Amino acid sequence: MKSPQLGFVLALWLKSAASIEGSGYSNATIDVDVAIIGGGSGGIHSAIQLKDAGARVLVLEKKDQIGGHAETYINKETGVVNNIGVSVFEDTDVVKRYFARLGVPTSSVSASPPSTLYDFELGIPIPPPDEGAQQAILAAAKAYSQNVLSKYGWLDQGYFLPDPVPEELYMPIGDLAAKYNFTALLPIMARFNWHFGNQTKVPALYGIKDFGPDFLRSTFGQLIVSGTGNTRSLYDAALKELGSSVLLSTTILAVNRHSTGVTLLVSQNGMVKTIRAKKLLVAIPPTLQSLKSFDLSRSERALFSRFSSLGYFTGVARVPGWNSRSLANVGAFTPFHQPLIPGSRAFRATGTPDEFYFGVGFPTDQVADEDGKAVVRRQLATLAEAGAIPAAAGDAVTFSASSFHMPFNVRVGAADIKKGFYAELLALQGSRNTYWTGAAWAGHNSALVWKFNEGTIVPAIKEDLGLEHQLPLSWNSHLHLTPWMLTTISGVKH
Ligand SMILES: Cc1cc2nc3c(=O)[nH]c(=O)nc-3n(C[C@H](O)[C@H](O)[C@H](O)COP(=O)(O)OP(=O)(O)OC[C@H]3O[C@@H](n4cnc5c(N)ncnc54)[C@H](O)[C@@H]3O)c2cc1C
Incomplete structure (x- = not known):
């Protein structure tokens, strides 16, 4: 033109x-x-x-x-700082060099195992992974590294795809996992890449991109956070x-x-x-x-x-008597135990006793704050009925800070x-x-x-x-x- x-x-x-x-x-x-x-x-x-x-x-x-x-909520009374957007980074030289260039200290954290698990839609408590399940996750991570990252690890640098594009990169990540025996890793991939999308449909390209060699190493080792x-x-x-x-x-x-x-x-x-x-x-x-x-x-x-893209609603909410609970959402009967979407990732303690962090995924970016808040209220009500959190939490909740991150996960x-x-x-x-x-x-x-x-x-x-x-x-x-x-x-x- x-x-x-x-x-x-x-x-x-x-x-x-x-x-x-x-x-x-x-x-x-x-x-x-x-x-x-x-x-x-x-x-x-x-x-x-x-x-x-x-x-x-x-x-x-x-x-x-x-x-x-990168958004932060600071509670005015307690001074507790909560990152309600970007919070952790891969442990790489690129990250360390950038923080050092700007004179900002870093510290390392281990990815903590999920707290109490519930299906937030059904109100069903889910047992934490036992020794056998943990071994299966480690075996899956090894299979993924040996069979997938060995071939496609360069994706970390960008979408520099060969021509023709290998079929393995556009088949659903769930199918690639079945092919290479790393299905047990899928819940971990979804947990650390919230909100990832439906793993039975999302092309493997994005699964690998979101869980490359440095990310795999960091999630099973140390992640970097701002030292402040x-x-x-x-x-x-x-x-x-x-x-x-x-x-x-x-x-x-x-x-x-x-x-x-x-x-x-x-x-x-x-x-x-x-x-x-x-x-x-x-x-x-x-x-x-x-x-x-x-x-x-x-x-x-x-x-x-x-x-096209997804929507991701995050923030901090308050329920009287919350008492520093942390709950993570697991789909009891869904493929790869992914939480149902629209739905929350977790309600996580913030350090201020009545406040908790939430992150709600949506399959589209055509949503508004009220849609996000409605999901939080609905899932709180379900969990309250199951006795996991204070009764009437769904009605009592107030929102201290919230942000809709859109468009999120821009993909084809x-x-x-x-x-x-x-x-x-x-x-x-x-x-x-x-x-x-x-x-x-x-x-x-x-x-x-x-x-x-x-x-x-x-x-x-x-x-x-x-x-x-x-x-x-x-x-x-x-x-x-x-x-x-x-x-x-x-x-x-x-
Ligand atoms: C809730 C959430 C949590 C995340 N957590 C992590 C994490 O812990 N670790 C991690 O590594 N990654 C995390 N990510 C991924 C993170 O989004 C990316 O790392 C990074 O922000 C993407 O960078 P970007 O520059 O593309 O977009 P952004 O960082 O979003 O920057 C785009 C900027 O452009 C501005 N802008 C948009 N339109 C216009 C316009 N028309 N004119 C002028 N300015 C405009 C926006 O206001 C924004 O400041 C998270 C993402 C979300 C949504």
Whole structure:
């Protein structure tokens, strides 16, 4: 598609800016090397890396804080801190290096075994896994590692799929588990990747992506947490570091990508600003809804329209007399004992006696806070009737903090994976002066997003800008580099 003339587009923008009620139009034009849309996990990490490489960056974030899904609730009376979004990280050099770069301490934690188990829909108590079940899980983890990760462990680096795509990657993860004898691992995969989706249907590609070699090692060993107990410490430090290179509460009005760079029109606090950048890095979910102010090409639109996503509602609630209980939800009669969805993952003690954390999964992102709260109330009522929690908890519950994380788990179906969707998606990298990062490109796991940034996106942007770059050792030394990875890294445009 031919790019519209910049002058014409700007004239239109100026007209639209003047018509925004109460807005001022700032004549000042901000010139940067890289404009980054989205100040979440992927956007902020790449901003720090690019700044360190000498690039002038500007992060444009729609909310009044950076950090994306990293949200925290602090009880005003007890001061207890609860991460109601991102809380743990894989134990990898990429993660440790990033925390160290921002001067935020880390500590290690072991994944604790689930507390008291109940089927939250049926109110049935479930016995904890006995010695035999635990041995079965360990045997399944070994089978998974030997038969699956040995073949597909490189997926940790990104969706660099071979052509043709192996059938094993688009069959349901439940079927792959049956083929390679790791069915006993599926409940663990679902527990640590809440909210994962239905394991009888979700393509194995996503199961492996969400449970790669580093994640497997970390869940059976040590995970990393912020040493302050608050994941947001990372983003407080990043904001300090980036200073005026972050524009909060900013709305993207229009994006024009042209032959010499990218021009953006944005509004912040009623002021309209023009940003000119050599390169654009998009670090928001690539759905048509999120990208509605973009000048999408036909192929971008066609690809992004294939995505669908899930909803994930989290927060902290209060029930008088809760008394620091922790309950985890297990499906008594469901495949792989996955909790029924819509449904909760767990009601977990927070450290404040009457408060508990909740996380509710939905099969769609077309839901609202009230839908999430209704599920919590319904399951509390069931558990109260079963005598697991205070009577009338379903009526007595109040919500101290809540957040709907949508779109979550942005994915495509098996047929698209088979047809080579990810090869086409990756071919967008670098074209029209635009790069893309975030969970849809790297997996819903901060460590994977940062790995993708370090291994692929940041080196490619540096190369494109003429900034010196060296591939990180961890990337080059032990990995199987597919043609897609090599072309992306070497900055070859498609
Ligand atoms: C509840 C929950 C818990 C999780 N827990 C963990 C965990 O413990 N460990 C882990 O590694 N991963 C966890 N994840 C996965 C986590 O989502 C990813 O690691 C990471 O947040 C994905 O990064 P991202 O940059 O793609 O998205 P985000 O971090 O969500 O960042 C996207 C950013 O873009 C902004 N934005 C969106 N649209 C626009 C727009 N139009 N203009 C400007 N800005 C915009 C958003 O406000 C947001 O700040 C969790 C996810 C959820 C939902």
